Amino acid sequence: MKVQPRKTFAQVPFLDFLRRALEIVKNPLPFHHDNFEKKGDTFQLNLGFGNKIVFSRNASFLQYVLQKNQKNYTKSKVQTRDLAKYIGQGLLTAEGAHWKRQRKLIQPTFHKKHLTQLLGIMHETINEELSKIPVGKKVDIEPYFGRLAFQVVAKSLFSGAVDENTISRLQEIVEATQKMLVKELRQPYLGWWFKGSGLIRKHFSMVAEARQTIESLIVQRKNNKASKGDLLDMLLDARYDDGSAMEMNQMIDEILILFIAGHETTSNALTFVCQLLARHTTYQDLIFEENNIAAYEDDMTQLMGQKITKQVLEEAMRLYPPAYFIDRTNYEEDIFEGTVIPPATPLLFSVIEIHHSEKYWEDPEKFMPERFEGQPNQHSGYYFPFGAGPRMCIGNNFAMFEMQLVISELLKKFTISSNQKTIEILPLITLKPKNAILEFKSR
């Protein structure tokens, strides 16, 4: 039998990394792009002292790792250790049998059928938050959507049982913790200072405060017994295979995770959508017409009836995917298309590069929502805003419903304009917008 040659990844030397280190700290995406152009769709970046990362924009490789052979892959330490140290072992950060048990328990909560119950509270919260946007003034819209997305998760969880000050404080803590984590990841050489100066301790005590707040909300609900039909009720009613319910600490971990996973991503996507709409005003009119001509019976019928609103959101997340990288590491040696992947190789899949690749998309830099017309899954082999495989985003329907409601309500009230030439990005843990200055005028 002929033995297949065992290929290795194309290499990017440490010196190339060093030469552009300053630029990489600000925005690593152009460096990665140049490497992809020079070395092909997968390459290994050498970071010195034996450290390396494999980058890929090969959609089949991503599907192989996240779906076909997912059992051999785990998430990176950034999620399972660094993030988990602050927010515990919930869906986003857990691994193995523990993750599987939690996913099975929580999955039904995010089913479309259950989400129907949340649409009323979501819609009300969205309208309240949209009324705070200053009209006729240039404004950075991102903080408004940050608040809106946090409020939507908080009210979907706790209905009216949680007051404004409590939500604001929870948001402050969640955001401060995320920022601290970014600092620790970007400046690992300052670890001694973060510890010595008490910064890490301060963040642990803030998280402890958030955990206490969440616990008292859960205890109140348990004592109160009246069902609200919100996410918290659904989580309290959920049962494992053996008939038991979630323990208090686990429930707190999961709730913190929903805040972390569900607010910044959604807020980024909403900001990018508005920036794109400000540049492509015909779509503002099309969305306005789609949502105002038909008289919908209820929210769910309206959401199901929306075509253009959804296509615009899908196209915005193609161009600006909030989760722009997905990471994994293999347990055992693997081979993909003849290339050997040694055990414990850190892999980073560039969703943003896949979404901008001419291999998969016609005219990839063009904003063209109609490319999503037709079969719902026609692009599923190379379109991954919510990931793929068993660890795909559990909140994808929640996020889509929320964003569809926001965009349709927003365009009922306002027109959006911008006089900025470019859409600026800030690639941190998520792909964040930068200086998203827009003007909203009443219709």
Ligand code: HEM
């Ligand atoms: C536009 C908004 C959103 C985007 C782009 C997004 C994207 C993603 C992606 C790409 C993953 C998979 C990460 C991986 O495989 O490593 C993920 C996981 C997850 N997302 Fe989302 N997400 C969004 C909104 C939400 C919302 C609203 C919630 C909850 C309220 C949520 C909860 C989660 C959770 C819990 C996980 C972990 C699932 C698991 O590992 O089992 N996400 N998200």
